[in-house]
Each structure stands twice: as structure tokens, then as C-alpha cells.
Amino acid sequence: MRNQKTVTASSSGDACAICHGTGWKLYEKKVEGYDAPLEYAAPCPRCHKIIAANDESGIPSGYRDMDLYRFDFEAYQKDLSKVKKIVWSFFEDYKKWESVGKGLYFWSDTPGSGKTFLACCVAQSIRIKYGCRVRFITVPDYLSMVGDSYKRQMGERDESKIYRECELLIFDDVGVQKSGDWQQSEIFRLIDTRMKNGLVTIFTSNFPTEKLKVENRIINRIQLVSIEIQLPEESIRQKKAVEERDKFLSEILA
Numbered sequence: 001m002r003n004q005k006t007v008t009a010s011s012s013g014d015a016c017a018i019c020h021g022t023g024w025k026l027y028e029k030k031v032e033g034y035d036a037p038l039e040y041a042a043p044c045p046r047c048h049k050i051i052a053a054n055d056e057s058g059i060p061s062g063y064r065d066m067d068l069y070r071f072d073f074e075a076y077q078k079d080l081s082k083v084k085k086i087v088w089s090f091f092e093d094y095k096k097w098e099s100v101g102k103g104l105y106f107w108s109d110t111p112g113s114g115k116t117f118l119a120c121c122v123a124q125s126i127r128i129k130y131g132c133r134v135r136f137i138t139v140p141d142y143l144s145m146v147g148d149s150y151k152r153q154m155g156e157r158d159e160s161k162i163y164r165e166c167e168l169l170i171f172d173d174v175g176v177q178k179s180g181d182w183q184q185s186e187i188f189r190l191i192d193t194r195m196k197n198g199l200v201t202i203f204t205s206n207f208p209t210e211k212l213k214v215e216n217r218i219i220n221r222i223q224l225v226s227i228e229i230q231l232p233e234e235s236i237r238q239k240k241a242v243e244e245r246d247k248f249l250s251e252i253l254a
Helices: 046-054 081-092 096-098 113-130 139-153 161-165 181-196 216-225 238-252
Strands: 024-027 040-042 101-109 132-136 167-174 198-203 226-230
Touching: 081 096, 081 101, 081 113, 081 226, 096 113, 101 113, 113 132, 113 139, 113 161, 113 167, 113 198, 132 139, 132 161, 139 167, 139 181, 161 181, 167 181, 181 216, 198 226, 216 226
Parallel strands: 101 198, 101 226, 132 167, 167 198
Antiparallel strands: 024 040
């Protein structure tokens, strides 16, 4: 049974009868490999746009209407059945993962391989089903935010605090940041704080953990709090762009 937090979207102040103020309407769907139907979500026709307009998660706008059912594991040439089982377990058995503070680490050296898309899809599904407070930020943006706070006078709001305290964080593009002393200290502080508080993090990167150009203590923390998953070295983004191009050409040339 889901434990969704109510977000009032109607002008009258009452939660929507369709989605109960979440912005999503839940359905059941049969998924291969599972005996019982699983829940999936579709935007609420009444108030999804209202809630989406006030979304503070930071999830890229193109991914905000996505959930795990929108991710096509069969789009790759490589068999991803094992990866699919792990990811679906992370969603369906999330409370077990959360109880031990375990997240996921998606990596692939190929741009457009679906790392960030998959991270957002599974996080959105968890957000919808369990009512978790989710935040998304790239590592460079996080460090820029922290750097700006150093320049401001003391007493101002610490905007980086929410990323250390939210229930589920997507920490995107690990490994592309500058590797100065203070940058590494701030990355360590975020991951270490979340680990000590049992908070779940989903990481994405172009590198396996052992090849990250960061301090060993950061690598050690990431390996402790996540299950590492390599996605195929295939550009799904490019494949989709070619398919859309060919479809458009076939329509206008018909």
C-alpha cells in the first residue's frame, strides 16, 4: 500500500479525488517476471500540470512525466534482464533497500546511454508510490551552489542542505567535476552525511567507481552505499533521434 504525501492542487484547498493531490493517477499493469500486477502512474488529468509547475525536485523537465514503465530495457542490443531485475527490485522492494541505505550507481562511457533517464525514471516511480522527497542535481551544479554560499555573508540560507537531507537524491555526472581540495571535501561531506543518516542516493557517471578521479574515501563511500550497474556502451539517444528522423521523412515523402 502506497504512502503518498498529500499535495493540495485544487483551488478549493481539497486534495484531488483522482490523485489525492500527488499529480499522478495509479494503475496496475502486468510486468514480465512478476506474478502480481505492478503499479504504474500516469499524469492526473485534473491537476498534474498545476503540481508540475511547482515541482522543486530539480529533475529535468523532459523526465518529469516519466516513470519506470517508460524505460525500455529491450532497446539495447545487449541483454539487460539482470539489470532490469535489480532496478525493479529497487522500486518494488524500496523499503528494504532504504532500510540498509543502499542506492544505485549507473555508469557508461557512452553519452546518451540512458544513465540519467533511467535514474530519473526509477526515482519518479519511487516518489509517486512511496511519497519520498526526491531531489536531482549534477555534481558540478552542487559544487557551484556550495561555492556561491562561501561568497555570501553568514546567516543566509544554506541551499545545499536539502541535498544532504532529502530522502532520495539523484547525484548526476559524478567524475566530471573539478578535483580541488574543497570540491572533494564537499562531495565527501554530502555522501558521508547521507550514509550516516541512512539516506538513499542514485549516482550516474561516465566511469566505474574504481576509476573515479577522487579521493579513495569518496570511492569507498560510494561503493558502500550503492550497487554498481554498467549500462551498455550504446547511445539510445542517438538511436531514438535516427528513428524519429526516419519516421518524419517517411511521413513527408509518402
